[in-house]
Amino acid sequence: MEASPVSNVILAGCITLLLAMVEVLDSSKARPRALLNLSFLAYFLLLCFGNIVSTLAAYHWVIPQWDWITSDWCWSAFVGVFAFELVIQQINVTFGGNNAITIREWVAKASDVAVASTNRNHIKLEIEERSKLAQQLLSLPEEDINGYLVQFFGGRIVKDLNRLAAENEAIPHQVKAQALARKFPQEIRGALKRRS
Numbered sequence: 001m002e003a004s005p006v007s008n009v010i011l012a013g014c015i016t017l018l019l020a021m022v023e024v025l026d027s028s029k030a031r032p033r034a035l036l037n038l039s040f041l042a043y044f045l046l047l048c049f050g051n052i053v054s055t056l057a058a059y060h061w062v063i064p065q066w067d068w069i070t071s072d073w074c075w076s077a078f079v080g081v082f083a084f085e086l087v088i089q090q091i092n093v094t095f096g097g098n099n100a101i102t103i104r105e106w107v108a109k110a111s112d113v114a115v116a117s118t119n120r121n122h123i124k125l126e127i128e129e130r131s132k133l134a135q136q137l138l139s140l141p142e143e144d145i146n147g148y149l150v151q152f153f154g155g156r157i158v159k160d161l162n163r164l165a166a167e168n169e170a171i172p173h174q175v176k177a178q179a180l181a182r183k184f185p186q187e188i189r190g191a192l193k194r195r196s
Contacts, residue, residue, distance in 0.1 A: 005059050011077035012055040013048055019081070020044045020114075027115045030122035039117035043110040047084075050103070054087065055080025130181040136192055137177035145176045148191060152184045 024040060025032060059076035062083075088104045137145055149157045161179060165172040180188050 005056060005076075008055050008059050008074050008076040008080070009052050011074045012051045012080050015077060015081050016048045016051045017044060020047055023111065024114050024118050027111070028118040028122065030118045031125070034118045034122035034125055037114075037117040037121050039110075040114045043107075043114035046107060046110050050084040050087065051081045053080075054084040058083060130178075130185055133185055133188055133192075134174070134177040134181035137180060137188065138173060142173050142176070145173065145180065148180055148188065149176055152180065152187060 020040070020043060021032065021035060024030075024035060024043070028034070055077050058079040062076070062079055088107055137148075146158045149161070157179075158176070161176050162172050164170075165175040168175075
């Protein structure tokens with residue numbers, strides 16, 4: 001059975017999504033959930049457009065010329081994705097004899113914006129998660145929170161945080177919960193799981 005252009009386009013889209021995710025996550029050091037933003041979507045769609053066009057070109061004009069390919073598998077998708085990478089590297093667009101922005105620069109700018117948005121999203125998600133963790137800690141008696149503080153921070157921290165709360169007219173219980181959630185989120189999650 002011959003691989004259809006649709007299956008090649010779908011495979012090219014999947015490869016593109018995987019490559020875009022790996023690149024942005026590697027550059028941002030964020031978690032995959034932080035990719036849920038419009039800038040990443042725009043970056044993915046930009047890459048996807050180029051990869052799909054080159055995949056369709058490979059399907060119709062390149063792969064039929066290669067006699068050594070004996071199976072009708074989705075080779076066009078792979079050829080198309082890597083051909084677009086070559087296009088990104090080599091083609092400059094000019095208007096009226098003046099160099100305009102290159103395709104490589106477009107892709108790099110879109111990647112930079114996607115990384116920045118992913119980082120912002122990652123920070124926002126971390127703040128939300130730590131806030132939820134602090135709320136969970138607030139349900140514990142203050143003695144238990146003090147015990148976690150001493151365990152993770154060391155001896156004088158309880159007095160220091162009580163003083164800090166008094167100086168800022170804050171509630172000591174909340175200040176302590178936020179300090180634990182901010183500095184030791186994994187450890188506190190583990191301790192709360194063991195309690196339940």
